[in-house]
Amino acid sequence: xxxxxxxxxxxxxxxxxxxxxITGAIFIYAASTKIADPRDFSTAIENxxxxxxxxxxxxxxxxxxxxxxxxxxxxxxxWRRAGALLVSGxxxxxxxxxLSAILRGLDIRCGCFGPxxxxxxxxxxxxxxxxxxxxxxxxxxPLPRIRKSGQNQATRLNSDPYPGPHL
Amino acid sequence: xxxxxxxxxxxxxxxxxxxLGTNILRPDPLPWLHTSEVRLLAQAGELAQLRTEPxxxxxxxxxxAFVAGHVAGAVNxxxxxxxxxxxxxxxxxxxxxxxxxxxxDALDADGREIAEFMVQNGYAPEQIYxxxxxxxxxxxxxxxxxxxxxxx
Numbered sequence: 460x461x462x463x464x465x466x467x468x469x470x471x472x473x474x475x476x477x478x479x480x481i482t483g484a485i486f487i488y489a490a491s492t493k494i495a496d497p498r499d500f501s502t503a504i505e506n507x508x509x510x511x512x513x514x515x516x517x518x519x520x521x522x523x524x525x526x527x528x529x530x531x532x533x534x535x536x537x538w539r540r541a542g543a544l545l546v547s548g549x550x551x552x553x554x555x556x557x558l559s560a561i562l563r564g565l566d567i568r569c570g571c572f573g574p575x576x577x578x579x580x581x582x583x584x585x586x587x588x589x590x591x592x593x594x595x596x597x598x599x600x601p602l603p604r605i606r607k608s609g610q611n612q613a614t615r616l617n618s619d620p621y622p623g624p625h626l
Numbered sequence: 627x628x629x630x631x632x633x634x635x636x637x638x639x640x641x642x643x644x645x646l647g648t649n650i651l652r653p654d655p656l657p658w659l660h661t662s663e664v665r666l667l668a669q670a671g672e673l674a675q676l677r678t679e680p681x682x683x684x685x686x687x688x689x690x691a692f693v694a695g696h697v698a699g700a701v702n703x704x705x706x707x708x709x710x711x712x713x714x715x716x717x718x719x720x721x722x723x724x725x726x727x728x729x730x731d732a733l734d735a736d737g738r739e740i741a742e743f744m745v746q747n748g749y750a751p752e753q754i755y756x757x758x759x760x761x762x763x764x765x766x767x768x769x770x771x772x773x774x775x776x777x778x
Contacts, residue, residue: 494648497656498735506668506732506758513659520649520656524641532637541633565668566759568732
């Protein structure tokens with residue numbers, strides 16, 4: 460077998476672990492920048508105007524550590540699914556926050572990777588969507604099924620709420 | 627699934643404990659409760675609404691950044707020199723009417739620091755506004771006149 464063939468085979472066998480490591484590393488990096496400077500992260504959260512003021516600082520203190528825990532859990536196989544569930548939850552939360560900022564026309568920084576970060580926009584949405592997809596795959600959650608039209612009809616006939624004679 | 631949810635609970639509980647512990651040990655801990663009374667402006671539209679009244683501007687960036695470009699008529703009050711320049715600020719800005727403060731960008735904490743400092747030093751919270759996108763955001767608004775060089 461060629462080296463390329465071996466790499467493809469290795470990737471097929473270990474893609475889940477690779478995805479978990481990459482996603483985990485992103486979460487750990489993002490968390491460490493925010494843990495280092497909670498004030499900046501507090502400002503970033505406040506700028507979204509989604510939380511009441513009294514919740515801003517507790518969120519700025521807690522979220523980075525929760526992200527770090529989720530990222531670290533992804534790296535250890537025994538904790539991977541729990542980490543993936545957290546990653547999915549956080550990514551979904553961040554995605555909704557960024558989406559709401561875009562819809563409200565807020566010109567703010569996303570706060571994803573600590574001080575400096577880029578504007579909350581389509582790039583941030585794409586990153587959050589990718590992380591959500593990774594978390595969903597790693598958590599081994601069922602993917603939405605697309606039904607064929609024939610199947611749909613059969614389901615509809617079987618689930619007739621009035622099984623008696625139709626008038 | 628139940629076992630996974632237990633692990634999730636442990637991860638979140640651990641994160642909470644670490645957040646609590648590290649903030650207590652930090653040399654400058656983040657206050658648990660945010661008590662700012664400063665009003666936030668995050669859009670050009672909100673700024674335009676405010677500017678129907680005469681508005682004063684405070685630039686919280688460094689002197690060098692101010693000289694390179696600022697809102698016309700703004701007073702420069704770098705966060706690092708706020709105590710030395712408080713008297714000058716009172717001379718230049720009347721304690722009535724809206725005052726809009728801006729820093730470098732949306733993650734720059736200097737603007738907020740100055741806004742809170744002004745409230746603590748006698749300006750009414752209702753008149754202090756923080757333009758959160760900062761100078762980076764102001765530069766994009768065509769209706770805001772800008773200038774370069776030192777302040778008069």
